[in-house]
Structures are given as C-alpha cells and as structure tokens.
Amino acid sequence: MATNGRRRTKGAGSIIHRKDGSWEFRREVGRDPATGKRRYVSAKGRTKADARERFDAKVAEMERTGLLPGAKSPYLKDYAERWLEEYRLNVKPTTYRTRAGRIHACMEVIGCIRLTELTPDHIRQCMRVLSKRLAPSTLKDHFVSLKMMLDQAELEELIPVDPCRRVKPPRVEPTETRILSPDQPKQLIEAVPNRGAKRRGPALTVDVDESWMLLFELAFAAGMREGERYALMPYELEQRDGVPGINVQQQIQQYGKPEDAVIPAWLKAEHLYGILWLTTPKTHAAHRFVPISTSLWQRLWARIKRLDIGPRDLIFTNSRGNPVRSSTERYNWNKALKAAGLPPVTIHSARHWTASMTARANMPDDARTAIMGHTSISMTNHYTHRDAASLAALLDRAIPDLHDERDVIDAQVIEEGK
Numbered sequence: 001m002a003t004n005g006r007r008r009t010k011g012a013g014s015i016i017h018r019k020d021g022s023w024e025f026r027r028e029v030g031r032d033p034a035t036g037k038r039r040y041v042s043a044k045g046r047t048k049a050d051a052r053e054r055f056d057a058k059v060a061e062m063e064r065t066g067l068l069p070g071a072k073s074p075y076l077k078d079y080a081e082r083w084l085e086e087y088r089l090n091v092k093p094t095t096y097r098t099r100a101g102r103i104h105a106c107m108e109v110i111g112c113i114r115l116t117e118l119t120p121d122h123i124r125q126c127m128r129v130l131s132k133r134l135a136p137s138t139l140k141d142h143f144v145s146l147k148m149m150l151d152q153a154e155l156e157e158l159i160p161v162d163p164c165r166r167v168k169p170p171r172v173e174p175t176e177t178r179i180l181s182p183d184q185p186k187q188l189i190e191a192v193p194n195r196g197a198k199r200r201g202p203a204l205t206v207d208v209d210e211s212w213m214l215l216f217e218l219a220f221a222a223g224m225r226e227g228e229r230y231a232l233m234p235y236e237l238e239q240r241d242g243v244p245g246i247n248v249q250q251q252i253q254q255y256g257k258p259e260d261a262v263i264p265a266w267l268k269a270e271h272l273y274g275i276l277w278l279t280t281p282k283t284h285a286a287h288r289f290v291p292i293s294t295s296l297w298q299r300l301w302a303r304i305k306r307l308d309i310g311p312r313d314l315i316f317t318n319s320r321g322n323p324v325r326s327s328t329e330r331y332n333w334n335k336a337l338k339a340a341g342l343p344p345v346t347i348h349s350a351r352h353w354t355a356s357m358t359a360r361a362n363m364p365d366d367a368r369t370a371i372m373g374h375t376s377i378s379m380t381n382h383y384t385h386r387d388a389a390s391l392a393a394l395l396d397r398a399i400p401d402l403h404d405e406r407d408v409i410d411a412q413v414i415e416e417g418k
Contacts, residue, residue: 015048023048025055073158076118077111080104083149089264092279093255096262102145105130115158118150120166127170140170178345179353179385182360185220189213191340195332210303211316212332214296215324218246219347222290223354223372226347227251230324231278234304235311237297238289244297246290248373252323253279273322286373355383360390 016024026042043058045051080103088096109126110118123146131139147164154162180188192213218229230252238247255261255269255277263269269279281287300315309315316324326347333347351372358368365377374380 022046023051025051073114073116076113076115077107079115080107093261094253099145102142106146118163120163123163123167136172140172143169177349177352179349184342187340188336188342189216191336195335195339215316219350220353222292223351226326227253232315233312243291245292248288250278251281252276276323285375288373290371352383355380356385359384
C-alpha cells in the first residue's frame, strides 16, 4: 500500500513506512517453479530513496542469476554462481570443492552464453575443449556436473529442456585397479621397519614404525578408509557378543582452514589442525562395526596404554603429534612396497583387496557390503577382483569332469626334416 493512501498498480509491490522511521519496498515475484511457494523480494533503508535503490539492486541481481525473469536470460556463468551457492549448503565441503572446480572449468569455455541460447552443440564443444587436458573419467565427471546444474535450470523453468539430455556422455573405458596377492600384504607390513624413511620429530622410531604397521594392517584387515583410520580413537574399539571390533563413527577430512571453510549447518565437524577436520563417516552405511582379530585388538590396546592415549584422543599421529596426512602415509607406503620388493599399488587398493578376499571366502553379499561400508552390493562388486586361483577352484567345482582318462591317445611329435 502506498503511503499517500492511493492503491499502486498491480505488480508494483508495497512501500511500507515503519514506526522506527525506516522504509521497506516489498513485491511478490510469483511462485517458485520448484516448490510452488510464493516468492517475495524486499529491501529496507533509512530513507525511501535508499530502500528503493537497494530494492532495484536486489531485483537486478536476481535477474542476472536467473532467480527472476528479466529482459534477457542470464549468462550461464552467472547462473552457475548462484547454483553453486545453493549447492554448497547441501553437500560436504570436499564434495562442493570438487563440483565447483568442474563447473568453473566448464564456465571458462561456455560461461558467456546466455542460458536460453545454450544448445547441445555448445555442450559438445565444451567437452571437446576440455578433453584436450583431462582424463576421460574426469571429463565425464565434468559432464555430469554440468548436467546437474542444467537439470535444476530446467526444473526452475529457465530453459525448456536441459541440452545435456541430447548429448552422449564422454566415453570412459573401465580400468582395472591393481591389488596385491593374498599373501603380499603381510610382506608389506613386515617391511615397514626396513623401509628407510627419514625420521622427523621427537617420536621414537619403534612407535613410528608400529604406527604405520598398524595403519596398513587396518587398511587390509578391516577395509577402513584412509580418513577412518586416521580418526581412530580408543572409544571406537568395542567388543560385541565377545567379538572385538571397531565401531567406525568418524573420519578426518580436509575441509580447509577455519577462516576459509564453509561448514553446512547440518554437518558435524570439529577443527583439528590446519586444514584437517574431524567429521562424520562418508555415508550412513559407513557408520559400521567391523570385527578384527584378537591379535590386532591386543596390539592396538597395548599402544593405547603404553602411550597413555585418552578415550577421545587420536591413536595415530605424526611424529609431531598432529593428525596423520595422506601424503605422509603414501610416502611410507611406497617406501615399504619398495623394501618388500612388491609391485606399486595405491593405498586405496587395500580396500579392493579386502573386498576381493571376502568374495574369495564366499561371504554373503549383505555381510560384504556391511564390512566395506557400502550402500549397495554393486559398489562392493566394483571393488572386487577375482584372482586366477579362486576362479579355477570355483570353476572346478562347477564343471564336471568331461574327459575319460581311458581315451588318452599317445602321440609322438616328429620334428620336420627328420
């Protein structure tokens, strides 16, 4: 309602003069296509002109990013900016960082195209340009990220259809993850004291060696992720029905320095050191109980008692008492591999080894996914690699003997020219 008592034209909005002397411009801008709820734009100021200026600036910004229909469709890079800000509130910082990097790379190629003018050819051009410097799997993830954003633009009715729907995703040939043979992890762990790594900090060499030996054993024997092993605390060691095990309840992730990291309100995260944060497991399924051997259980508790580690203190730290970093573990892992004379494999391959060994033991699918902390057996199967020996044993049990020894025909090989 206008302050002079005259009704304003439809769609012009309201001008409110508040009791404290401030002014507010407010206007309904239609319903949100995604939720169906009414949307309002408002701005306050000490004077009427100030409030109007802020209101116009807010409307212009919303038109620029596509929140409001304007005279022209927003540029793709402007819409991406707004989409990423909303996306950031619903995912973990590491997920956002990866997705934002993908989107920004795409915007360098097609960001100056208006949203409504975007065509499948533009998408193909973007993929062609990025393919010159990206691996096929990374390129496909860029395509997936772009499609996620444009699907939302379609939902908001900013475009009639996502042009990515009319583009074939980049082709990715599956690659096989190399893993150690069943007996090689033991050789790797035993080679830790002979790895020849440089000593840093005041910690005793025996404690440092024990730390890496236990971390590597947990990777193979429990299939724990890197961040889960780094975050292990004594209170997570439990006995259920007399069975020793680890109740995985947390992990360490690199979310950035406190002044830079944006932690969503729904995410539990506690800053530890530098860019490292203590947070919840990767997924709901990752919160799991993993049985371990009595020997491993006893060695973990022996370390805890010897070093006087509190219930909520990290069992594994670096030589300076700070959380373990993946780069440090990778350095010691590669040194141990070389000392043991084993082929080069990644630390993550230890989880593949665990999944493969559970399959080799014919463990039920639900038990395998529970141990690995996966949400589906399809993901566990992705981690599973059958070795020749286990395949031969299975095939030997499945296929009956098709040959009668009495039918053996003696044959003599005669060399040509004799």
